[in-house]
Amino acid sequence: xxxxxxxxxxxxxxxxxxxxxxxxxxxxxxxxxxxxxxxxxxxxxxxxxxxxxxxxxxxxxxxxxxxxxxxxxxxxx
Amino acid sequence: xxxxxxxxxxxxxxxxxxxxxxxxxxxxxxxxxxxxxxxxxxxxxxxxxxxxxxxxxxxxxxxxxxxxxxxxxxxxxxxxxxxxxxxxxxxxxxxxxxxxxxxxxxxxxxxxxxxxxxxxxxxxxxxxxxxxxxxxxxxxxxxxxxxxxxxxxxxxxxxxxxxxxxxxxxxxxxxxxxxxxxxxxxxxxxxxxxxxxxxxxxxxxxxxxxxxxxxxxxxxxxxxxxxxxxxxxxxxxxxxxxxxxxxxxxxxxxxxxxxxxxxxxxxxxxxxxxxxxxxxxxxxxxxxxxxxxxxxxxxxxxxxxxxxxxxxxxxxxxxxxxxxxxxxxxxxxxxxxxxxxxxxxxxxxxxxx
Numbered sequence: 001x002x003x004x005x006x007x008x009x010x011x012x013x014x015x016x017x018x019x020x021x022x023x024x025x026x027x028x029x030x031x032x033x034x035x036x037x038x039x040x041x042x043x044x045x046x047x048x049x050x051x052x053x054x055x056x057x058x059x060x061x062x063x064x065x066x067x068x069x070x071x072x073x074x075x076x077x
Numbered sequence: 078x079x080x081x082x083x084x085x086x087x088x089x090x091x092x093x094x095x096x097x098x099x100x101x102x103x104x105x106x107x108x109x110x111x112x113x114x115x116x117x118x119x120x121x122x123x124x125x126x127x128x129x130x131x132x133x134x135x136x137x138x139x140x141x142x143x144x145x146x147x148x149x150x151x152x153x154x155x156x157x158x159x160x161x162x163x164x165x166x167x168x169x170x171x172x173x174x175x176x177x178x179x180x181x182x183x184x185x186x187x188x189x190x191x192x193x194x195x196x197x198x199x200x201x202x203x204x205x206x207x208x209x210x211x212x213x214x215x216x217x218x219x220x221x222x223x224x225x226x227x228x229x230x231x232x233x234x235x236x237x238x239x240x241x242x243x244x245x246x247x248x249x250x251x252x253x254x255x256x257x258x259x260x261x262x263x264x265x266x267x268x269x270x271x272x273x274x275x276x277x278x279x280x281x282x283x284x285x286x287x288x289x290x291x292x293x294x295x296x297x298x299x300x301x302x303x304x305x306x307x308x309x310x311x312x313x314x315x316x317x318x319x320x321x322x323x324x325x326x327x328x329x330x331x332x333x334x335x336x337x338x339x340x341x342x343x344x345x346x347x348x349x350x351x352x353x354x355x356x357x358x359x360x361x362x363x364x365x366x367x368x369x370x371x372x373x374x375x376x377x378x379x380x381x382x383x384x385x386x387x388x389x390x391x392x393x394x395x396x397x398x399x400x401x402x403x404x405x406x407x408x409x410x411x412x413x414x415x416x417x418x419x420x421x422x423x424x425x426x427x428x429x430x
Contacts, residue, residue: 008295009224009225010224010253010254010255046253047247047250047253049244049245054305055306056306056308069306071306072224073201073245073249074224074228075199075200075204075222075254076110076222076223077107077109077110077198077223
């Protein structure tokens, strides 16, 4: 199943992309993030929030064809 | 009321709404790129009482985006300059300036005096501290933060709604979060975000529209993409905080962070002294009229010799001894003291430059 993954801030810089399609057979958000880290090992140990179809949720079932967003915290002001 | 005619003409505001604005108090924490437009718009809108807290002085590099300051303000305290600025815009507003850092010691006393709190800080650790005080004191917290050309805006603890810890329960590592002085920032980005914050403040006061509670708005200013994300209240996180009754930390460094200061927010002309808490044989040896030398082991006996009305900035090689010195001094003496984030090597270079 292909998923659209969108990246923000420092995370977008790390993976050098704002948006990409990722193939995953994961059935949960946690498993999907594991797959994502395999593709982008640079994300390992980084702190970010995960949203599925614009709802922030770190755990639970992965909705088929969901849009996944990876949001880091920003500190600037 | 002539000043506010354009507000009053709006059915959603009217004279009643304007009166609500005039009778509300707002505290702006941090007067930088975000805090400047917040103060600009809230003072013009007629917010009755505006508190301003910032320990830093105005630097030349601030003027690129911190729109309420001018060259005449250089090296002066930001909170005091902001207070003067508000008086020039709207003399009917009551203001209170706090030229100090928000800390675990003073936070509760200051924040409890205001109806709405605006986060204009540039340090995630202070954001957690601010969040915790707002939850404990039941104040809405209007948040914005940025990274280069992107920003986030939300309102936390609005009618006991979701909080900053609900959105970001995990405190990131220090090196994951560079601030504007490290990454750079396009001046208009905090400007726009600060105006969004002022807008949320006015919506809260007037009870109109959809306040960004349980929602974080993410904006990419290069691509003009606005995205909203919904998030829920994490009752466990909130209850943990309420049970403790004081801001808490998952790491010692969070509680100590409010005493740390960077050379980026200082000038050599500031009303402060530097205290070297390294041992006498450590290099580089730094000499300057503003530098005193008291090894950490002797601090308890010798600190009273240097206490004055000047800020004390402790430094060492890595920041470990200096944070101990700052904690000790803040706890035992009525003086503002900080630990320098940068070590002796960088300070030496900074002084010589």
